[in-house]
Amino acid sequence: MTTPDEFLKRALAVVDELALLYAGTPDDKVEASLAEFAERTRAGWREALSFLPTADVDSMVDDVVERIRKRRREIEAPSHAACLSSGGGGRQ
Numbered sequence: 001m002t003t004p005d006e007f008l009k010r011a012l013a014v015v016d017e018l019a020l021l022y023a024g025t026p027d028d029k030v031e032a033s034l035a036e037f038a039e040r041t042r043a044g045w046r047e048a049l050s051f052l053p054t055a056d057v058d059s060m061v062d063d064v065v066e067r068i069r070k071r072r073r074e075i076e077a078p079s080h081a082a083c084l085s086s087g088g089g090g091r092q
Helices: 004-022 027-048 054-085
Strands: none
Touching: 004 027, 004 054, 027 054
16 A cells, blocks of 8 residues: 555656656647646546545645646746747747
8 A cells, every 4th residue: 555655756756757748848738738637637536535525635636737837837947048048939
């Protein structure tokens, strides 16, 4: 059985992996993918964490999705700033 610490470690690894995957991807594609990810994750977590209220599970999924967005912005920030300073217009 997975301990809470192991679960958190896995969830944060997923955050980093997805943020890296999404870095440089157009925002609309990222948001569509994150919506699908959230839907699948909610379904799985609601089943696995059936002892928790649905609102708590939904809040946890929302937190993971927001962490992915934040981490993606952190990853993209240096490359985006370099693109702007070199005359590039940023993301299209």
